[in-house]
Amino acid sequence: MNEPLDGSALSQYFLLPTDASEAPVTGIWAERRRLASIMRTVIEHLTVADTPESELREAADTLQHLAAQLGAHPRRRKRDDIADTATPMDKHALIDFSPLIGLSNPISPPLELTLDGNTLRGRLRFGTAYEGPPGCAHGGCIAAVFDELLGYAQSLTSLPGMTGTLTIRYRVPTPLHTELHCEARVQRISGRKIFCVGRLYAGETLCAEADGVFLASR
Numbered sequence: 280m281n282e283p284l285d286g287s288a289l290s291q292y293f294l295l296p297t298d299a300s301e302a303p304v305t306g307i308w309a310e311r312r313r314l315a316s317i318m319r320t321v322i323e324h325l326t327v328a329d330t331p332e333s334e335l336r337e338a339a340d341t342l343q344h345l346a347a348q349l350g351a352h353p354r355r356r357k358r359d360d361i362a363d364t365a366t367p368m369d370k371h372a373l374i375d376f377s378p379l380i381g382l383s384n385p386i387s388p389p390l391e392l393t394l395d396g397n398t399l400r401g402r403l404r405f406g407t408a409y410e411g412p413p414g415c416a417h418g419g420c421i422a423a424v425f426d427e428l429l430g431y432a433q434s435l436t437s438l439p440g441m442t443g444t445l446t447i448r449y450r451v452p453t454p455l456h457t458e459l460h461c462e463a464r465v466q467r468i469s470g471r472k473i474f475c476v477g478r479l480y481a482g483e484t485l486c487a488e489a490d491g492v493f494l495a496s497r
């Protein structure tokens with residue numbers, strides 16, 4: 280028996296990426312996402328391109344200037360009870376700056392989520408910056424994807440919690456530069472414990488599986 284996922288408990292606080300009614304993002308959030316996307320591309324080029332030293336120096340100088348420029352602005356007012364990234368009026372922030380799904384966070388692959396009944400589905404592609412064994416995704420990055428995927432699934436129950444235990448079984452190496460798909464569901468809830476399972480595939484190939492136990496707050 281799978282537990283229902285509907286997200287109503289969370290949607291009052293966050294604009295869920297699984298919410299099909301999400302309005303087109305414009306203005307400051309659109310620019311944040313664009314900047315993050317360009318930074319992702321910079322990271323990819325840094326890790327693969329055979330760039331001459333002089334161009335690397337020039338790029339570093341440009342980015343140093345940019346970092347100083349962005350850092351000159353005051354920090355956004357933070358909503359203490361929720362998150363570093365969240366603000367009182369902004370439903371985008373926590374999700375949009377997530378390290379795994381955040382479109383405004385350049386370190387996210389990003390993992391793209393959709394809700395399909397009681398199954399949470401994800402799609403992503405690991406670039407070179409996520410390489411572990413040659414040509415393959417780093418196991419820690421795969422674990423991070425599962426933590427987000429299972430964590431997000433259990434957040435859509437009426438009883439969201441934190442990861443207690445996450446167990447990954449790496450079946451075969453997960454390729455880089457390949458469209459990957461993954462899925463997660465909440466198997467059962469027992470008291471404060473939420474048991475979740477997930478799988479990651481490259482095409483038809485099962486690359487890794489995960490079991491997670493999440494603990495709802497007291």
Ligand SMILES: CCCCCCCCCCCCCC(=O)SCCNC(=O)CCNC(=O)[C@H](O)C(C)(C)COP(=O)(O)OP(=O)(O)OC[C@H]1O[C@@H](n2cnc3c(N)ncnc32)[C@H](O)[C@@H]1OP(=O)(O)O
Pocket residue numbers: 289426427430431434439441442443444471472492494497
């Ligand atoms: C707010 C919502 C935000 C939503 C964001 C949108 C989605 C974002 C998605 C992001 C997702 C990212 C997600 C993240 O990254 S979450 C970040 C990673 N996780 C953490 O940092 C958690 C750190 N650990 C703790 O806070 C505590 O140890 C917890 C809360 C886990 C338990 O401490 P607590 O004091 O509460 O526990 P208890 O002693 O009363 O024991 C109670 C029961 O539980 C059993 N037990 C205990 N520990 C574990 C364990 N580790 N595994 C399995 N079982 C465990 C224990 O045997 C007992 O069972 P029983 O004897 O009753 O049978």
